[in-house]
Structure formats: structure tokens, C-alpha cells
Amino acid sequence: MAAFFSIGTFLILLLLASAARGQRLSHKYYSLSCPGLQPLVRDAVQQALRRDPSLGAGIVRLFFHDCFVNGCDASVLLDDTPSFAGEKNAPPNMNSLRGFELVDSIKARVEARCRATVSCADILALAARDSVALLGGPYWAVYLGRRDARTGSRQAAAANLPSPGAGFAALVAAFAAKGLTARDMIALSGAHTIGQARCSSFRQRIYGDRNVDASFAGVRRQTCPQQTEGGGSLAPLDAQSPAVFDNKYFQNLVARRGLLRSDQELLSGGPMDSVVWHYSVNQTAFFADFAAAMVRMGGIGALTGSRGEVRLNCRKWN
Known part of the structure; x- marks a missing residue:
């Protein structure tokens, strides 16, 4: 009888451990x-955006750069240490990511209410959704229950994040590697309807590309000299409504006014051009597809159950 109980107990524990590892995300995860x-x-994000609306784009970008490197696990939030080289200072992230202080502020508020309960990964997912919605974009149910990684990878950040100069095929491949479709990629690129880019990210486009509107390139050249080294000045990714989440980004592409080469590559004469044209005239369709793609992206490599941890400080593991 004792042997039977021991084996039975072992099997139950094994099943429980397996269930924990395979736990699914849920939009009701923290309801109790x-x-x-x-x-x-939402209140914390709203207060921050009242002071600086551009932070919304920063938070969305932070979420994207987190999910595309080993999954949505808050690894991008980790600070470097003498023995750890994280993702913050990888070439695609160095001097370009922002919003870390807002995440810290939200985490402090959440810890005061619910100690050691809500992961930094989930806070970032919620803040990204709220940033989009508060700037005029769609609202969607965020599936929760992610846990935080205990490490990060500078090498993976350098390898997995698409370049602003990437062509259409490279973009499709990068998103496909994460389980996302070409349509998902186009919809998610629509996040560039808010935010800014440095001169170094679009200099080659305004001086070397043929598929660019001449007057648009001329305006951008005024603040982005061809010979200057370094990051240079900032320019809005969507000059029509840089602080409003709408479909103007796709209208810019139709007019050959995409700021980054990777933006304009979405309209490159291929079978997916129709998606760009559709979004340019149908904001409702863009919003629906963007929200659905954000949910799918938010599930990439999520740590659940007993994997990972709930960090008390988003900048370092416990």
C-alpha cells in the first residue's frame, strides 16, 4: 500500500508539474x-502620456523588441552587470529603446498592491496595449500569466531584430521565424504610425532609394545631412499624425513617403501590396488585424507555470 501511494503521489506530482509547464495565458489570470x-x-500609462505622448511609441517598441528575442519574457528590461551582457546594449537597442522608467514606475505601483504577483513581462504587455489605445488605436484583451526570464541574450538581440534597411523577403522571414505571417508583419509594422527614427536609420533611403517621393526626401534631407556620422536628428515615422495611432502610415507608403526602407518595402510590387492598400483606406480593418497580431506576438515564447520568475525589480532577477 505504501509503495502504491508513493508511486501514485509521484504520478500526481508529475502531472501537476506538466500542467504548470504547459499553462496557458488567460486574460483573467490576475482576476483573483x-x-x-x-x-x-492604464492610469499610470495615461498619466505618462499626458506628460510625453511619445512614450507610447517607446513602450510599443520595447514590447516588440522583448518578444522578438527569446520570447515575451521581459529579458529586454534587464540591466547589464559585470558578469552579464543583456539585450539593452545590443546594437539594435543601444540608444534607441525608451520607456524603462515608466515600466519601473508601474511595477512599483503594482508591487505596492500585489506583492510578488505580477510579472514585468505582463506589465509590459498591458502597457503596450494601453499605449496604443490611449493614442487612438484599438483595444484588445491581453492574455496574461507570463513569467520573467532570469537571463537575456545580447547575441540573440543582434541576430533576431529586423533592420530598418531590411527588404521585404527578409522581413517576412524574420516574422515567420517567430510564427507570424506576412499579413501579421504588415499589420504590426503599422505601429510606425507613432514614434520617431534617427537620421542614421533613414539616411540611405532619402539619399539612395528610387521609390521615394522627391519632396518628402527633400524635407528629410534638411535635417539629415548625407555626410554626417552618428545617429543624427529625429524625424517622425508618420509626419501626418505622429502622436495619433491611425492608418496614416499606410497612406504614406502609398504616397512613397515611408521613412524607413523597411517601411516602404511593404509596398514592393508583390502579392501583399493589396494589404497595404486595404489598410490605407480601411482603418477598421487595420485596427482589427493589428490587435489580433499583437495577441499572437504576445504569446511568443511565453514562460508560464514554474518556468522563470516574478521579478520584484524589472531591471534585475531576484
Whole structure:
């Protein structure tokens, strides 16, 4: 009887461990353990955007750069240490990511209410959704239950994040490697309807590309000299409405006014051009596809159950 109990107990524990590892994300994940979480995050984001609307684009970019490197696990938030080289200072991220202080602020508020309960990865996912919605974009149910990574990879950040000079095929391949379709890629690129880019990211486009509107290139050249080294000045990714989440980005592409080469490559004479044209005249369709793609992206490599941890400080592991 004792042997039977021991084996039975072992099997139950094995099943429980397996269930924990395979736990699914849920939009109700914190409904009992941290009620009021989502209004709290939304209020913090709203206060921050009132002071600086450009932070919204920073948070969305932060979420994207987190998910594309070993999954949505808050690894991008980790600070370097003498023995750890994380993702923050990888070439695609160095001097370009922002919003870390806002995540820290939200985390402090959440910890005061629900100690050691809500992961930094989930806070970032919620803040990205709220940033989009508060700037005029769609709202969607964020699936929660992610846990935070105990490490990060500078090498993976350098290898996995698409370049602003990438061509259409390279973009499709990068997103396909994460389980996302070409349509997902085009919809998610629509996040460039908010935010800014440095001169170094678009200099080659305004001086070397043929598929660029001449007057648009001329305006951008005024603040982005061809010979200057370094990052240079900033320019809006969508000059029509840089602080509003709308479909103007796709209208810019139709007019050959995409700021980055990787933007304009979405309209490159291939079978997916129709998606860009559709989004340019149908904001509702863009919003629906963007929200669905954000949910899919938010599930990439999510740590759940007993994997990872809930960090008390988003900048370092416990």
C-alpha cells in the first residue's frame, strides 16, 4: 500500500508539474490574485502620456523588441552587470529603446498592491496595449500569466531584430521565424504610425532609394545631412499624425513617403501590396488585424507555470 501511494503521489506530482509547464495565458489570470491590476496600469500609462505622448511609441517598441528575442519574457528590461551582457546594449537597442522608467514606475505601483504577483513581462504587455489605445488605436484583451526570464541574450538581440534597411523577403522571414505571417508583419509594422527614427536609420533611403517621393526626401534631407556620422536628428515615422495611432502610415507608403526602407518595402510590387492598400483606406480593418497580431506576438515564447520568475525589480532577477 505504501509503495502504491508513493508511486501514485509521484504520478500526481508529475502531472501537476506538466500542467504548470504547459499553462496557458488567460486574460483573467490576475482576476483573483491582483484585482484592479489593469485599471492601475492604464492610469499610470495615461498619466505618462499626458506628460510625453511619445512614450507610447517607446513602450510599443520595447514590447516588440522583448518578444522578438527569446520570447515575451521581459529579458529586454534587464540591466547589464559585470558578469552579464543583456539585450539593452545590443546594437539594435543601444540608444534607441525608451520607456524603462515608466515600466519601473508601474511595477512599483503594482508591487505596492500585489506583492510578488505580477510579472514585468505582463506589465509590459498591458502597457503596450494601453499605449496604443490611449493614442487612438484599438483595444484588445491581453492574455496574461507570463513569467520573467532570469537571463537575456545580447547575441540573440543582434541576430533576431529586423533592420530598418531590411527588404521585404527578409522581413517576412524574420516574422515567420517567430510564427507570424506576412499579413501579421504588415499589420504590426503599422505601429510606425507613432514614434520617431534617427537620421542614421533613414539616411540611405532619402539619399539612395528610387521609390521615394522627391519632396518628402527633400524635407528629410534638411535635417539629415548625407555626410554626417552618428545617429543624427529625429524625424517622425508618420509626419501626418505622429502622436495619433491611425492608418496614416499606410497612406504614406502609398504616397512613397515611408521613412524607413523597411517601411516602404511593404509596398514592393508583390502579392501583399493589396494589404497595404486595404489598410490605407480601411482603418477598421487595420485596427482589427493589428490587435489580433499583437495577441499572437504576445504569446511568443511565453514562460508560464514554474518556468522563470516574478521579478520584484524589472531591471534585475531576484
